[in-house]
Amino acid sequence: MPARGDRVADDEACVRYVPPRYTDNDMIDGGAFQLRDIDKGELSVNLLGTNDAGYEAAMQQVRQLFRLTVKKSGRFAQLEVAEVRAAFTEAAQLAALDVIHDPLPAEGRHAADSSHAAIINLPSPGSEYAALAGDLLAEKIRRLHPAI
Amino acid sequence: MIARAGLRLDAGGAAGKAAHARMFAGPEAIERAGSWIGLSVGLSGAAAPHWPRLWVPLMQSVPLQGCAIESPGLALVEKRLAELREIAEDEGTPYSFAAEADLVQFLDAAGAVNRPATYLMEDGSLRAKWVNLQGEQVAVQFVGGGRAQLVFFVDRGGKAMARIVGQDTVEGALCQVRSLGLLPLLCR
Numbered sequence: 001m002p003a004r005g006d007r008v009a010d011d012e013a014c015v016r017y018v019p020p021r022y023t024d025n026d027m028i029d030g031g032a033f034q035l036r037d038i039d040k041g042e043l044s045v046n047l048l049g050t051n052d053a054g055y056e057a058a059m060q061q062v063r064q065l066f067r068l069t070v071k072k073s074g075r076f077a078q079l080e081v082a083e084v085r086a087a088f089t090e091a092a093q094l095a096a097l098d099v100i101h102d103p104l105p106a107e108g109r110h111a112a113d114s115s116h117a118a119i120i121n122l123p124s125p126g127s128e129y130a131a132l133a134g135d136l137l138a139e140k141i142r143r144l145h146p147a148i
Numbered sequence: 149m150i151a152r153a154g155l156r157l158d159a160g161g162a163a164g165k166a167a168h169a170r171m172f173a174g175p176e177a178i179e180r181a182g183s184w185i186g187l188s189v190g191l192s193g194a195a196a197p198h199w200p201r202l203w204v205p206l207m208q209s210v211p212l213q214g215c216a217i218e219s220p221g222l223a224l225v226e227k228r229l230a231e232l233r234e235i236a237e238d239e240g241t242p243y244s245f246a247a248e249a250d251l252v253q254f255l256d257a258a259g260a261v262n263r264p265a266t267y268l269m270e271d272g273s274l275r276a277k278w279v280n281l282q283g284e285q286v287a288v289q290f291v292g293g294g295r296a297q298l299v300f301f302v303d304r305g306g307k308a309m310a311r312i313v314g315q316d317t318v319e320g321a322l323c324q325v326r327s328l329g330l331l332p333l334l335c336r
Contacts, residue, residue, distance in 0.1 A: 020231075020235055021232065021235050021267060021268040021269075022267050024228060024265040024266055024267060025265065027265040027277070027279070029265065029267040029275060029277060030287075030299075031267055031269050031270070031275065036270055090308050090309065090311065091311050093313075128313060128315075129313060131287070131289065131297060131299045131313065132299050132311060132313045135285065135287060135299050135301075136311075139283070
């Protein structure tokens with residue numbers, strides 16, 4: 001069981017929930033990958049594992065444990081962890097990203113969620129480069145999954 | 149001259165039937181007095197000379213029903229903007245009508261014929277984005293007050309893609325799009 005702060009392996013895939021405001025005919029905006037003040041510097045994602053064939057089952061588990069309300073027209077955007085780490089190599093203005101484990105303990109009506117992880121080192125909310133960072137990450141989306 | 153207004157007209161008549169209304173965007177049909185804007189509105193069955201002039205506060209928005217608004221830019225994004233307004237209302241989050249007016253002004257000024265993917269940002273501003281198969285991008289975030297935040301990706305012919313970030317006026321954003329050779333993303 002990984003501990004909080006452990007680095008996620010490069011060959012893992014992760015998903016980020018994209019609300020309808022950031023999806024237009026399945027074109028995803030980088031706004032979905034911009035930090036907000038409430039994110040406290042860490043962008044939430046969920047890990048799907050390393051096995052292509054197991055992604056659907058892993059997505060079901062993510063949907064069951066997801067703690068926020070999702071909309072039918074929302075999407076889960078899938079990215080490869082290695083590509084997240086390399087997303088800013090062309091943009092010298094941006095620090096390299098990392099992905100760390102951030103398992104959530106059981107809390108109230110929510111079950112524990114060991115798939116929870118975080119992308120760190122994103123630009124601060126409202127900073128000049130936040131939009132660029134979001135768009136560069138959106139370019140790395142490999143696949144979209146239905147939210148429900 | 150007022151090129152267009154960032155507003156909607158409630159064309160539902162007191163009789164309860166769906167009224168057909170048409171708002172003309174030309175200067176002869178739009179008049180401004182202080183913070184009010186006057187619009188000539190035609191209802192089906194009424195002869196053109198008798199179309200009333202409707203006075204509404206500038207930047208005020210009221211629901212639209214059955215209206216055809218002759219703004220090419222607005223026609224491109226109207227359906228999506230309606231969706232985004234609904235999202236904001238459902239979630240109780242901001243939606244900037246000033247940003248909407250700037251977006252439509254930009255689309256009209258550019259003569260855009262390609263609909264941008266359009267998004268509602270957390271602060272209520274609106275972001276329009278065009279991307280081509282080469283990965284070039286025009287992304288303009290309209291924050292209201294004639295200001296815009298820009299993220300452009302420009303193909304430098306085999307070299308690394310140029311990533312350009314900035315802030316400008318809405319008019320300045322369009323100048324930058326032109327000077328970077330990105331206008332074909334908006335206009336084929």
